[in-house]
Amino acid sequence: MNNLFFFDFNKKMIFLLMIAFYGVVSAQTCTPYTGQAMVSGNTYCIDGNYTTVSGVTIPNGATLIVKSGQFQVSGIQVMGDLEIGDGASVKSNGSIQIGTFGSQQNSKVKLGTKSFLSLTGSVTQGDPTFGGLYPGTTAVIEMGTSSVVEICGTFTQQSTTYPSVEYVGIPTGKAYCIAKADVSGGGGASIISDDSQIVAIAMGSVTGLGMGNASFCGPNATSATCPSLWPAGLSNDKTSCGNAPTIIDDMDAFCTKAGTTGTPDGFTKFGITIQQKNNAWPENVPNGFVAMEAKDKGFVITRVQHVSQTPQPGDAIADPKEGMLLYDLQDKCVKLYNGTAWKCVERSCNN
Template identity: 40%
Template sequence: MKKLHFWPALVCLLALFSLQSQAQCPSGSIPYTGQYPLVSGNTYCLNSDLAGVVNIQIQNGATLILMPGVELQGAGSIEIFGTLDVRDGAGVVFNGGASIGSTLDVSSLLKLGRFSYFSITGSLSVSDPTASNPSSANTASIQQDNGSVMEICGPYSQQAVSYATVDFTGTTNAYAHFITKATASGAAGAPVASESQIHWLALSDVDLISPGSATYCGPNATEATCTGANWPTGLSQSSCGQASTIADENNDALPAMFKEITATLNEDNGILSVRWTTASEMNMKAFHIEATADGKNFTRLGTVPTKANEGASSQTLQYDFNYDLSAKRLLNISMAFIAILLAALLSSLFYKRKSKLSFGAVAAAFVLLLAIAGCSKKPRSVEVSPENPHAFIRIAVEDINGSFTYSRTLKVIAR
């Protein structure tokens, strides 16, 4: 098996950058480990995959955040009286049913970020808080961003007539899927969505409720009858749990459609090469190359502007991006030398002057010294295997409006 000498440099570089770029749970939030119930006034946060959860209840005034890329799996029931915030690329897969809101005059929200998903085998019911107070501004609602997917495999019901239950929060050139695989019903005339970017695919019966402004295909929708609603590849009524796959497919569709992406590391010269091909582009501005050592916390390595004329193309376009890790190793050595001087200076001031500098400042310099010096050492050779991944790449796609979508995350391969 091949021995690689630049993998540790790449991983160490990403580790150092992640101290600044790492997506962290909000300050003061409580780590979510499956607590029941989630108490009003508290914010809970999940920043790594979690399976085996039994029942979720989010009380009014409580919030549960799923950080980007995290998946929550469980069984039983999900009761959302507060807020469930599923951020970009994250998802919920539950064997059971869910409910949003109640007839009490309070707001409840299920929020899906870009290319996130919510999939349940059971029913989903969305209440109407204005039932107890018709003049109330409170809502029980669902918000969907670019490429997100709602997959409801059991019966769906909604009660609000004065407002649409599902809102689209993404960009105008994007869309999201709202998929009901069993009977969809509720109050007469209750509108499902407020924007056409919500693509409602009703694979079974629909009773009383209306599409509102949604791009709608149903009842008893099939791929043949849904030519205008972006029917996802492989979607079927007979199976559940397709939401994450559909979200990935949506990811590939906006605003650049990728044909191929490769990421390789030349072990001889330390050059990281990322190459990709787009089949089409729309409203494009630039591609930003991002890397991670853990598959979650990404560091931007560089930017490549679009080749598409005025950001649009229906032709195949090829792109290349190279990143010199050997140069970064030299930079790390220089940083280590600077850290040594800094530590020496602080130590001198601390001991000779008995200065007012805190011991914490000296300790911080010492920690920085160890971290950078460690990265500057000659790296050990590392075996690459499926069980020992070292780095991953994704491409952040920026459109002309400054909005971002992301390619699939792929492993860097040694050459």
């Protein structure tokens, strides 16, 4: 009797384990996307280059992941999630709709590191909150480190209670959101991004949309109007589309400039050291004001919790002065105040 009970118990346990295993496997299944209609609750994947001449609709609850390569498509309706993996890309000769107005359903386009979304058409963000009447859902573009969104048509943002572009990369990185035609928003408190790592470039007009805390160049932006923000590889020609891959390739290409040669015009008169002082030091250090040296000590500058790119009430520094340096604990970078904005100190060209 006991043996029979044990056998019956084992059968039930095995059956339950099989169900659990099947559930886990099913949850992790990624169906190869080959142009079929997508179904809510399913995840579809593209691994390698794939082109379709028709438009694509990602329904609410469905996810399309471009793991690698380039996905070329005529147009996209994103009611669910579109994820573009690290180094992958989506190129469209049409437009993209992200979210549906009043749907109360989340929608998202997420770009990984060095990925891009390039469209010859427009981008329209549909606000699922019905203008804020039903808060709790969003339609957003999440941008990873060194990613690029290139919109050669218009950009329209409906949301007024939350930004449509968010940065999800490393704190010291950046991402480019570029609109080559006109940009419009819902007015009022409508802003494109609250993240300073988002470099928003508007090459056309801008109406009804603030830039928030984004690093902004526009309206009618050119390389001459904002040289410090303009990415290498971006053409000044508004009709030139497809610059995104060049921008990404050039993002890590740093220029260098040879040091100045010749006779120094001065020498350092003041020094701080915890080592055995050399008689010639610090006078043998050219063109300095203060010299400091140590073999096992670091130089710690002022550390504060946070300062916004554009100074705001509540920032750690209430009255910043041009040339001020500090370390921002939240953004994890050394920042310099240039007289109008706090900027993370980054390696770049100095020519």
